[in-house]
Amino acid sequence: MQLTKEQFIRDFKDTLHEEQLVKVPAATPSELFTTLAKLIRKYYTSTWLDRNHALSDNKQKIAYYFSIEFLPGRMLETNLLNLGILDLVKEGFADLDVDFEAVKTAEHDMALGNGGLGRLAAAFMDSLATTGYPGFGNGLRYKYGLFKQRIVDGYQVELPDSWFGSIGNVWEVRKDHDIVQVKLFGNAYLQPNEEGKLVPVYDGAQVLNAVPYDVPQIGFENGVINNLRLWDVEIPEEYELNYPTIDALRTVRDITSTLYPDDSNFEGKQLRLVQEYFMTSAGLQTIIKSYLKQGLPLEQIHEKVSVHINDTHPAVAPAEFMRLLVDEYGLNWDAAWNATVQTMSYTNHTILSEALEKWDASLFKHVLPRVYQIVLEIDNRFVAEMANKGVDPAVIENTRIVKDDQIHMANLAIIGGHSVNGVAKLHTELLKEDTLHDFYTLYPEKFNNKTNGIVQRRWTQISAPELSKAIDETIGKEWRKDIHELRKLNDFVDDKAVLENFYQVKQEAKARLAAFIKESTGVEVSTEAIFDVQVKRLHAYKRQLLNVMHIVKLYNDLKDNPDKDMVPRVFIFGAKAAPGYHFAKSVIKIINELANLINNDESLQGKLKVVFLENYRVSLAEIIIPAADVSEQISLASKEASGTSNMKFMMTGAITLATLDGANIEIKDEVGDENIIIFGMDKDEVYRHYATHDYYSRGIYESNPVIRRVVDSFVNGTIPNIQNEGMEIYEALITHNDEYFLLEDFPAYVEAQERIDALYRDRQTWSRMALRNIANSDKFTSDDTITEYAEEIWKLKK
Numbered sequence: 127m128q129l130t131k132e133q134f135i136r137d138f139k140d141t142l143h144e145e146q147l148v149k150v151p152a153a154t155p156s157e158l159f160t161t162l163a164k165l166i167r168k169y170y171t172s173t174w175l176d177r178n179h180a181l182s183d184n185k186q187k188i189a190y191y192f193s194i195e196f197l198p199g200r201m202l203e204t205n206l207l208n209l210g211i212l213d214l215v216k217e218g219f220a221d222l223d224v225d226f227e228a229v230k231t232a233e234h235d236m237a238l239g240n241g242g243l244g245r246l247a248a249a250f251m252d253s254l255a256t257t258g259y260p261g262f263g264n265g266l267r268y269k270y271g272l273f274k275q276r277i278v279d280g281y282q283v284e285l286p287d288s289w290f291g292s293i294g295n296v297w298e299v300r301k302d303h304d305i306v307q308v309k310l311f312g313n314a315y316l317q318p319n320e321e322g323k324l325v326p327v328y329d330g331a332q333v334l335n336a337v338p339y340d341v342p343q344i345g346f347e348n349g350v351i352n353n354l355r356l357w358d359v360e361i362p363e364e365y366e367l368n369y370p371t372i373d374a375l376r377t378v379r380d381i382t383s384t385l386y387p388d389d390s391n392f393e394g395k396q397l398r399l400v401q402e403y404f405m406t407s408a409g410l411q412t413i414i415k416s417y418l419k420q421g422l423p424l425e426q427i428h429e430k431v432s433v434h435i436n437d438t439h440p441a442v443a444p445a446e447f448m449r450l451l452v453d454e455y456g457l458n459w460d461a462a463w464n465a466t467v468q469t470m471s472y473t474n475h476t477i478l479s480e481a482l483e484k485w486d487a488s489l490f491k492h493v494l495p496r497v498y499q500i501v502l503e504i505d506n507r508f509v510a511e512m513a514n515k516g517v518d519p520a521v522i523e524n525t526r527i528v529k530d531d532q533i534h535m536a537n538l539a540i541i542g543g544h545s546v547n548g549v550a551k552l553h554t555e556l557l558k559e560d561t562l563h564d565f566y567t568l569y570p571e572k573f574n575n576k577t578n579g580i581v582q583r584r585w586t587q588i589s590a591p592e593l594s595k596a597i598d599e600t601i602g603k604e605w606r607k608d609i610h611e612l613r614k615l616n617d618f619v620d621d622k623a624v625l626e627n628f629y630q631v632k633q634e635a636k637a638r639l640a641a642f643i644k645e646s647t648g649v650e651v652s653t654e655a656i657f658d659v660q661v662k663r664l665h666a667y668k669r670q671l672l673n674v675m676h677i678v679k680l681y682n683d684l685k686d687n688p689d690k691d692m693v694p695r696v697f698i699f700g701a702k703a704a705p706g707y708h709f710a711k712s713v714i715k716i717i718n719e720l721a722n723l724i725n726n727d728e729s730l731q732g733k734l735k736v737v738f739l740e741n742y743r744v745s746l747a748e749i750i751i752p753a754a755d756v757s758e759q760i761s762l763a764s765k766e767a768s769g770t771s772n773m774k775f776m777m778t779g780a781i782t783l784a785t786l787d788g789a790n791i792e793i794k795d796e797v798g799d800e801n802i803i804i805f806g807m808d809k810d811e812v813y814r815h816y817a818t819h820d821y822y823s824r825g826i827y828e829s830n831p832v833i834r835r836v837v838d839s840f841v842n843g844t845i846p847n848i849q850n851e852g853m854e855i856y857e858a859l860i861t862h863n864d865e866y867f868l869l870e871d872f873p874a875y876v877e878a879q880e881r882i883d884a885l886y887r888d889r890q891t892w893s894r895m896a897l898r899n900i901a902n903s904d905k906f907t908s909d910d911t912i913t914e915y916a917e918e919i920w921k922l923k924k
């Protein structure tokens with residue numbers, strides 16, 4: 127956009143005076159942030175308005191991305207960057223003597239997501255706008271996002287994250303004229319109308335208003351602004367008398383109060399089903415309304431609309447769409463079904479069976495009586511059609527939607543849509559071969575892969591400014607617009623000056639993180655140490671415990687031999703555990719107690735440090751990731767669908783230490799075997815154990831003295847204050863036969879860590895590996911991922 131620094135400074139002062147009645151030197155960071163946000167809203171409003179009009183006038187096909195989570199983090203810097211005025215604003219602030227960093231940190235993370243899945247949805251919003259495709263998000267406006275994590279006495283404590291704070295969400299716009307009504311509960315039955323046609327009657331239903339708030343999604347320097355639409359709940363005026371008490375009101379407000387904090391586990395709670403249906407129904411109703419304004423026939427809606435189901439949380443969509451088309455708009459079943467299947471597409475995010483959504487039929491019927499009838503009808507017709515085709519009854523039983531008194535949501539999403547994708551090559555293969563194999567035999571044409579991606583702008587230009595400058599100095603600035611230019615860095619892997627420059631850049635990022643660690647935990651760490659980082663949700667399959675076991679081994683080694691020759695290490699963790707996930711919370715406690723023990727043991731001579739940074743979230747990731755030397759991606763092969771932090775680390779020049787899981791495999795393909803450290807079992811070896819039932823962790827424990835000593839450390843007092851937690855870990859590893867095969871992978875992991883130690887000693891070799899990683903990370907830009915979705919699944923035009 128056209129703007130001079132002088133104009134910006136004038137505008138900024140005017141806005142501050144008008145809105146806050148305060149002058150710049152006296153204003154707080156929060157006042158300055160709000161003012162800046164309001165000002166840039168003014169700058170982009172007409173573009174946003176034009177975009178919304180252009181889309182409805184041009185009758186373009188639009189994709190709607192339905193997701194129960196969006197995790198954008200802070201928006202200020204990304205909005206400024208994409209508007210092309212980030213540098214100008216920073217310069218203007220310098221003239222005004224305002225600290226941009228302080229203003230930026232006054233923004234609260236928009237944390238309406240748990241982890242990778244929500245972050246991916248947010249990345250896709252940015253990339254849809256940046257690539258220029260018409261794609262809108264559809265989600266929930268939670269008052270409290272994911273909980274805020276505090277560590278007290280080494281334990282995780284969960285606090286509500288009131289991210290609205292006193293200033294609310296400065297980016298959103300409430301859209302009153304798009305309010306729709308959503309019906310829940312009651313009874314539904316069919317009754318003939320005057321013309322003798324059967325129509326549904328809703329008896330005693332709860333009627334709620336769904337109120338949309340639009341958050342702009344600004345494309346990178348291209349004048350495109352899309353919407354992320356978040357729904358809130360309100361009670362319609364005419365039903366106010368139904369809620370005479372605060373408690374009654376609260377049951378409604380709960381619908382958009384908090385995000386379920388469980389990342390990989392299905393809970394089956396009624397409120398969650400209500401949340402899922404509420405946002406799905408509201409979204410689909412508005413989609414149909416705005417489509418009909420174009421005067422086109424409803425049975426062809428799939429030519430102008432795509433609805434994407436991000437994981438199964440919005441998977442009620444095919445049934446709800448059928449309800450709307452058939453009940454509300456009078457389409458016949460077959461025409462409606464054809465339109466539904468061609469409109470819907472679905473992404474599978476996990477093969478963990480405990481994460482699959484299966485609603486009890488009785489609960490589903492209680493909450494959504496009419497949708498339940500439609501699900502039964504879809505299921506009946508599916509079974510009849512397959513039987514007609516002569517499909518093996520076992521396959522039909524395995525793929526149908528309603529069985530054992532449960533509604534299988536993934537099955538509904540697959541049958542009710544035209545596309546099913548996994549999120550990395552290995553994951554899609556596993557879906558086809560194993561988890562969804564029967565579906566694959568029925569509908570091979572529906573299956574495809576779309577490897578996840580990341581918004582490179584946030585992870586380089588915003589979070590790694592020194593690195594970005596070094597890239598500019600090496601290959602020019604074009605990469606900021608076209609990330610594939612990064613490949614040119616491959617020409618410099620033998621240029622000593624360039625390698626040294628990138629090494630120094632990493633040291634600067636490490637110094638920044640070291641200062642942050644000192645300030646937030648009091649622990650002093652040296653930037654001469656290897657910064658070895660594992661940040662992600664805490665889950666047994668991600669195997670933070672394997673990392674912990676290695677730290678315990680190093681500790682034991684150093685206690686035996688204080689002169690052990692090793693490059694100093696700082697192990698850095700960040701992880702939230704689901705509040706009800708006992709094992710995960712025990713691992714957090716153990717990491718913190720181990721950190722206490724190690725960081726205060728002078729005999730270790732600073733060779734070992736352990737840091738747990740509390741409240742891991744996007745804005746913290748932006749400080750940690752660019753400072754990492756080693757990226758820990760050590761999940762049990764086959765369990766991590768893709769991973770995306772692995773891509774962020776790669777892009778900022780960390781060396782990946784990984785199992786052959788998820789997108790780690792594709793990272794290896796990009797950088798070559800010599801620029802990544804791979805260890806441990808692959809997916810075939812893991813599956814072989816499952817098939818032969820031959821894994822016996824106690825056998826390993828008893829025969830390997832190193833492992834035995836490490837495992838015993840959890841229960842023999844070596845690590846203080848973990849009596850219960852240590853026992854829990856011991857039992858998981860030995861008594862319950864080590865579900866994620868840590869003991870089997872441990873020796874290979876230790877050996878891989880020794881390779882890291884050796885490689886890091888050769889600064890040039892290490893820097894070359896790092897540069898190779900940066901140079902080939904363009905592969906994982908979400909701009910390209912979203913282009914594949916747009917072209918291959920949604921069939922959009924720019």
Ligand SMILES: *Cc1c(COP(=O)(O)O)cnc(C)c1O
Nearest residue numbers: 241242662743744747769770771
């Ligand atoms: C990228 C990201 C994740 C995903 O991390 P994985 O290691 O891929 O599980 C989770 N949380 C935050 C805040 C992130 O930025």
